[in-house]
Amino acid sequence: MTRAASLHKPYYIDSIEEWQAFVKERNSQPYKKKLKAYSEIFNSPNKHSLKDNGVAKVLGPERRGSIRGIGFGATPSKLNALVHNHSLQTQVQELRNEIKELQALFQVKNRSIEEGDNVSGKPNIS
Numbered sequence: 001m002t003r004a005a006s007l008h009k010p011y012y013i014d015s016i017e018e019w020q021a022f023v024k025e026r027n028s029q030p031y032k033k034k035l036k037a038y039s040e041i042f043n044s045p046n047k048h049s050l051k052d053n054g055v056a057k058v059l060g061p062e063r064r065g066s067i068r069g070i071g072f073g074a075t076p077s078k079l080n081a082l083v084h085n086h087s088l089q090t091q092v093q094e095l096r097n098e099i100k101e102l103q104a105l106f107q108v109k110n111r112s113i114e115e116g117d118n119v120s121g122k123p124n125i126s
Helices: 003-008 016-026 029-042 054-059 076-120
Strands: none
Touching: none
């Protein structure tokens, strides 16, 4: 066995015969088809699709009215709406935080302007 081949040899193969059987199996057409099918599953373009994820491919289609891992009554459209709703809630919270920061900045600027007016002797008109 060459040095390059021995680097790729799995730890559980001890003899030359086992290595030859391993190589023969890995070069067979059924193994290549299986490998291609697995690579298509894992390299699918839509990673968030419930129909095309790895679990759905292995376990088969969903029962009507349920989603694996979520339970009865959850449908793909309800799940998409829930995810979208969560995203919107996160955006609203971020905007609220930004408004609070801007209000605090506005108050600080207002105070500094008022203090500057009082120091210069100008009357404070409120």
